[in-house]
Amino acid sequence: MSKVTVTFIVNGKEVTLKVGPKERLIDTLREQLKLTGTKEGCGIGECGACTVILDGKAVSSCLILTGQIGGSEVLTIEGLEVDGKLDSLQKAFIDCHAIQCGFCTPGMLMSAKALLIHNPHPNREEIKTALEGNLCRCTGYEQIIEAIESVAK
Amino acid sequence: MVYSKVNKPIIRVDAYEKVIGKAKFAADLYFPNMLYGKVLRSKYPYARIVKIDIEKALTCPGVEAVITADDIPNNEFGVIVQNQQVLARQQVLYIGDGIAVVAAETKEAAAKALGLIKVEYEELPGIFDPEEAAKKGAPLVHSELENNQVVHHRLRKGDTERGFAQAEVILEREYTTQFVEHAYIEPESLVAVPYEHNTLVTIYGSIQNPFSCRNAVASVLKVPLNKVRIIQNHMGGSFGGKDEVMSSMAARAALLALKTNRPVKMVNTRDESILESYKRHPYKMKYKVGATKEGKLAAMEIKCLADSGAYACQTPFVTWRSVVQATGPYELPNVKTDTYGYYTNNVYTGAMRGYGSPQIIFAQESLMDELAEELKMTPMELRLKNIYHNNSITASGQKLDNHQVSLEEVINKAVEASNYKDKYREYSKPQSGDKKRGIGMAISFRGCSLGAEATDAAGAIVAIQRDGSILISCGLAENGEGLKTVFTQIAAEELGVDIRRINYMEVDTSVSPESGATVASRSTILGGNAVKNAAHQLKETLAEIVAAEFKIKTNNLDFKNENIYEKNKNQKIISFDEAITLANQQGIFLSVYGWYKAPDISWDEENGQGRPYFTYVYGCQIAEVEVDTATGQIEVLKMTAAHDVGRAINPACLKGQIYGGVMMGLGYGIMEEVETANGYIKNTNFDEYLIPTVKDMPEIIPVIVENPDPHGPYGAKSIGEPTLELGAPAIANAVAQATGKRIRHLPLNLERVLLGHSLSKGGTKK
Numbered sequence: 001m002s003k004v005t006v007t008f009i010v011n012g013k014e015v016t017l018k019v020g021p022k023e024r025l026i027d028t029l030r031e032q033l034k035l036t037g038t039k040e041g042c043g044i045g046e047c048g049a050c051t052v053i054l055d056g057k058a059v060s061s062c063l064i065l066t067g068q069i070g071g072s073e074v075l076t077i078e079g080l081e082v083d084g085k086l087d088s089l090q091k092a093f094i095d096c097h098a099i100q101c102g103f104c105t106p107g108m109l110m111s112a113k114a115l116l117i118h119n120p121h122p123n124r125e126e127i128k129t130a131l132e133g134n135l136c137r138c139t140g141y142e143q144i145i146e147a148i149e150s151v152a153k
Numbered sequence: 154m155v156y157s158k159v160n161k162p163i164i165r166v167d168a169y170e171k172v173i174g175k176a177k178f179a180a181d182l183y184f185p186n187m188l189y190g191k192v193l194r195s196k197y198p199y200a201r202i203v204k205i206d207i208e209k210a211l212t213c214p215g216v217e218a219v220i221t222a223d224d225i226p227n228n229e230f231g232v233i234v235q236n237q238q239v240l241a242r243q244q245v246l247y248i249g250d251g252i253a254v255v256a257a258e259t260k261e262a263a264a265k266a267l268g269l270i271k272v273e274y275e276e277l278p279g280i281f282d283p284e285e286a287a288k289k290g291a292p293l294v295h296s297e298l299e300n301n302q303v304v305h306h307r308l309r310k311g312d313t314e315r316g317f318a319q320a321e322v323i324l325e326r327e328y329t330t331q332f333v334e335h336a337y338i339e340p341e342s343l344v345a346v347p348y349e350h351n352t353l354v355t356i357y358g359s360i361q362n363p364f365s366c367r368n369a370v371a372s373v374l375k376v377p378l379n380k381v382r383i384i385q386n387h388m389g390g391s392f393g394g395k396d397e398v399m400s401s402m403a404a405r406a407a408l409l410a411l412k413t414n415r416p417v418k419m420v421n422t423r424d425e426s427i428l429e430s431y432k433r434h435p436y437k438m439k440y441k442v443g444a445t446k447e448g449k450l451a452a453m454e455i456k457c458l459a460d461s462g463a464y465a466c467q468t469p470f471v472t473w474r475s476v477v478q479a480t481g482p483y484e485l486p487n488v489k490t491d492t493y494g495y496y497t498n499n500v501y502t503g504a505m506r507g508y509g510s511p512q513i514i515f516a517q518e519s520l521m522d523e524l525a526e527e528l529k530m531t532p533m534e535l536r537l538k539n540i541y542h543n544n545s546i547t548a549s550g551q552k553l554d555n556h557q558v559s560l561e562e563v564i565n566k567a568v569e570a571s572n573y574k575d576k577y578r579e580y581s582k583p584q585s586g587d588k589k590r591g592i593g594m595a596i597s598f599r600g601c602s603l604g605a606e607a608t609d610a611a612g613a614i615v616a617i618q619r620d621g622s623i624l625i626s627c628g629l630a631e632n633g634e635g636l637k638t639v640f641t642q643i644a645a646e647e648l649g650v651d652i653r654r655i656n657y658m659e660v661d662t663s664v665s666p667e668s669g670a671t672v673a674s675r676s677t678i679l680g681g682n683a684v685k686n687a688a689h690q691l692k693e694t695l696a697e698i699v700a701a702e703f704k705i706k707t708n709n710l711d712f713k714n715e716n717i718y719e720k721n722k723n724q725k726i727i728s729f730d731e732a733i734t735l736a737n738q739q740g741i742f743l744s745v746y747g748w749y750k751a752p753d754i755s756w757d758e759e760n761g762q763g764r765p766y767f768t769y770v771y772g773c774q775i776a777e778v779e780v781d782t783a784t785g786q787i788e789v790l791k792m793t794a795a796h797d798v799g800r801a802i803n804p805a806c807l808k809g810q811i812y813g814g815v816m817m818g819l820g821y822g823i824m825e826e827v828e829t830a831n832g833y834i835k836n837t838n839f840d841e842y843l844i845p846t847v848k849d850m851p852e853i854i855p856v857i858v859e860n861p862d863p864h865g866p867y868g869a870k871s872i873g874e875p876t877l878e879l880g881a882p883a884i885a886n887a888v889a890q891a892t893g894k895r896i897r898h899l900p901l902n903l904e905r906v907l908l909g910h911s912l913s914k915g916g917t918k919k
C-alpha cells in the first residue's frame with residue numbers, strides 16, 4: 001500500500017512524514033519520532049496510556065490515523081516541560097506522590113492538561129470525569145486527584 | 154526516636170523521569186539492527202500437536218527465524234516444579250500455550266508469518282474443574298504424572314472431632330473465588346541482545362524477578378548463570394504478575410536473538426497478555442466452624458481447592474500461605490486444614506498480590522459474620538472475643554511473642570475512623586426504598602516475607618564514589634511501589650547525608666547481589682535491612698578514620714546533616730565530603746556488601762506446625778456500601794483501612810500502597826473476573842475485563858498504625874499485600890448487612906446481588 005505524506009506540528013515543531021494509510025498516531029510518535037513517552041496499554045481506546053493532546057483535546061493516539069491529522073497540532077508528554085521548566089502539573093504529580101510505576105503517568109498528565117486548558121479551576125467531580133478514560137492499576141487515583149486539585153485551586 | 158530521612162514523606166527518587174516521559178520502559182528501547190518477535194499461540198485449550206509446518210513462514214519476506222520446541226535445548230522451566238513449556242512440544246495444555254516464535258524485520262512481517270505457520274491439531278477433551286481433576290481416574294493433564302494433584306498441605310492442631318462435639322453452634326459453608334488478571338497497565342515487554350559485553354545474551358525487560366528469570370533462561374539455553382544477564386527496566390506494574398510469563402518470553406527472545414545474532418524485541422498486546430499470562434487462583438473453600446453460645450471458637454475444619462491450571466507455577470507456595478493463614482487471626486484450640494492444588498487445562502495461575510490470602514480471607518471473614526449472625530452478636534463482638542493478642546498461639550502452634558500483636562488496636566482505630574458502631578446500628582434498622590446501606594469489616598494477620606517457602610536473605614551494595622556521591626545496588630527490584638525511594642532514605646538516614654547524594658541502580662543480575670525475589674511484601678524488611686547493614690558498615694569505617702584523625706572515640710561521633718559531629722559537645726568536626734577525601738587519601742575502600750538473613754523459622758509438613766513466619770502484620774478494613782436492590786448495583790461509599798506497618802519509612806508512598814491496594818481489593822470484590830468456559834478466555838481486553846476507574850473510587854481513609862518491629866529496619870515491616878486482601882470480604886459483609894442476603898462467591902456482581910447466582914458466561918471458540 002502506498003504511503004502518504006503528512007505535515008503536522010508536534011510539540012511546537014513542524015514535521016513532515018511519510019506514513020502508511022493504516023499507521024496509528026501512537027506508532028508514528030513512538031517509532032518514527034521516537035517520542036516514547038506516549039505508552040500503549042490496550043490498543044483499543046480503553047486505558048488512556050496513549051493520551052495526547054490533539055488541537056487542544058485529549059485523544060487516544062491508538063485510535064487516530066496519522067494520515068488524517070495533516071495541519072493539526074499534537075502535544076505529547078515530551079512537550080509539557082518548556083525550556084527545562086516543568087509544567088505545574090508535572091511538579092504537582094511529583095510533590096503529591098501521584099506516581100507509582102509511572103506507566104499511566106504520561107496519559108494522566110495529558111488528560112489533566114487538556115482539562116485545565118479548558119477549565120482552569122475544575123472541582124473534584126470534573127477532575128474525575130476528565131480522568132475516567134485513564135486506567136491506573138497502582139495508585140487508586142487518590143494522589144493523582146490531589147495533584148490536579150493542587151494546581152486547579 | 155527522631156529521624157531526619159526515614160519516617161518522612163520524601164518525594165520519590167524516580168518521579169522526575171517519570172513525569173517528563175523519559176523513563177525508559179522495555180518497549181521504549183531500540184537497538185540497531187533489532188528484530189521483532191511474535192508468538193503463535195494455541196487454537197485449543199487442550200490438544201495434541203500432530204504437525205507443525207513452518208516452511209511457508211520461513212520464506213515470508215522479512216522473516217529471519219522461526220523456532221519451535223524442537224529447537225530448544227531444554228524446553229521445561231519453573232521455579233518450584235520444572236514443567237512449564239517454553240513452547241508446546243507434543244501437546245498444548247492451555248489456550249495461552251505458545252507453539253512457535255518468529256523473528257522478523259517488522260512487527261507486521263512477524264504477524265504475517267504467524268499466519269503462514271500450519272499447525273495440525275488433534276483436539277482432546279480437557280479438564281476444566283479442579284474438583285473433576287481431583288477425582289480418581291480423571292484424565293491426566295500431564296500424562297507423565299500419576300494424578301492431577303500439584304500439592305497438598307496439611308495442618309493439624311488439637312482434635313477437631315472433640316472440638317465440634319463440645320461446640321454449641323456449628324456452621325458449614327462453601328465459598329468460591331474467581332480467576333483474576335493482574336492488569337498491569339504495561340503489557341509484558343523485553344529486548345534480548347546477543348553477545349553484549351561478554352555475555353551470551355543480555356535481556357532488558359519489565360521483569361519482576363530478574364534472578365528467577367536468569368535461572369530460567371540459563372536452564373533453557375543450558376548455559377551457566379554468568380552467561381546470561383538480566384537488566385531490569387522501569388516496570389509498568391507487576392503485582393506478582395511479571396515472573397514466569399516473563400521468564401518464558403525472555404527464553405523465547407534469547408533463542409531468537411542467538412539464532413539470528415540480532416537484538417530481538419518482544420511486546421505483548423493486551424489480548425496476548427490476558428490470554429497467556431497467569432492469573433490469581435480461583436479457590437473452592439469448605440469451612441466448618443464450631444463455637445460456644447458465648448461465641449468462643451471451638452474448632453475449625455477447612456478444605457481449599459485451588460485451580461493451578463496447566464502448570465504448577467507458584468501453586469505449591471500459594472497454597473502453603475493459605476494453609477498457614479486459613480483460620481484467620483483467631484485463637485482456636487482445634488484446627489484441621491487441607492489445601493490442595495490441581496492441574497486443569499485452564500489458564501495457569503501464579504503469584505498475585507496477596508498470594509493465597511485474599512481467597513481464604515474472603516471465606517473466613519464472611520464466615521465470621523455468618524457465625525455472628527447465628528449467635529446474635531455483632532461482627533465486632535465476635536471477632537474481639539477470639540482475636541490474637543500478645544502470646545496467642547496460632548493454628549500452626551506458633552506463639553506470637555516477639556512483636557506487638559496489634560489486632561485489637563487496628564480494629565479500634567478503623568472502627569473509630571469509620572464511625573463503625575453508629576453506622577452498624579443505624580444500618581441494622583429496617584431501611585425504606587430500593588437503596589440500602591451496610592457496613593462491614595474484615596481483619597487479617599499476615600506472615601511477613603517468604604516464611605518457610607524458601608531461604609530468606611537479601612544483599613545490597615552501598616558504594617561511596619570518589620566525589621562523595623553514593624551508589625546503591627540491590628537484587629530487589631522496584632515494581633513501582635517506591636522501593637528505590639525507601640532504600641535511598643534508609644541509606645541516607647544511616648549515613649546522615651542528603652537523599653540527592655544517592656543513586657539507586659537498576660537490578661543487573663551480573664552486578665547486584667542476588668536477593669531472592671521482590672515478592673511477599675518482603676523488600677522493605679529484608680532489603681531495607683541489607684541496605685542499612687551496608688550503610689552502617691561504611692559509617693563505621695568512616696568513623697574509625699575520623700576518630701583516629703581527631704583523636705575522638707568512635708562511639709562519640711554522630712553522622713547527620715551532611716556532617717560528622719562530636720556527640721557530647723554537639724560540635725561539627727568535619728563534613729561528610731571532607732571525610733570521604735580523607736578516606737580516599739588513605740586508600741580506604743568505601744564500597745561494601747550488606748547482608749541480611751531472616752531469623753530462623755521452621756515447618757513440619759506433616760502436621761503444619763512450627764514457626765512459619767518470623768513476624769506478622771495486622772490489618773482491619775471497613776467498607777460502607779449502598780446497594781440498589783432494584784438493579785443489583787453496588788456502590789462502595791467509603792473504605793477505611795487501618796494497617797500496622799511497624800514503621801512507615803515513607804508515609805506518602807505507604808498511603809499510595811493503601812489507596813492502590815484498596816482499589817484492587819474493590820475490583821476483586823465487585824468487578825473483576827477472567828471469564829473462562831472450557832478453557833477459552835472471553836474477556837481479553839479492557840473493554841470487557843473491567844478494572845476500577847477513577848469513578849469507581851470510594852472515599853478511602855488510610856490509618857497508619859506503627860508498632861516498630863524488632864526485626865525491621867527502624868521497625869518497618871510490610872504493606873504491599875495486606876492492603877489488598879481485606880476489601881472483598883469487608884464489602885461482602887457490608888452488602889450482606891444492606892440486603893440481608895449473603896453472597897458466597899466472588900465477584901459480587903449485579904446478577905449475584907440481584908438473582909443470587911451468576912448468569913452463564915464464558916469464552917467461545919476462536
Ligand code: FES
Nearest residue numbers: 041043045048062
Ligand atoms: S493504548 Fe490507547 S487507550 Fe489504551
Ligand code: FES
Nearest residue numbers: 101104136137138
Ligand atoms: S502508576 Fe502504575 S498504572 Fe498508574
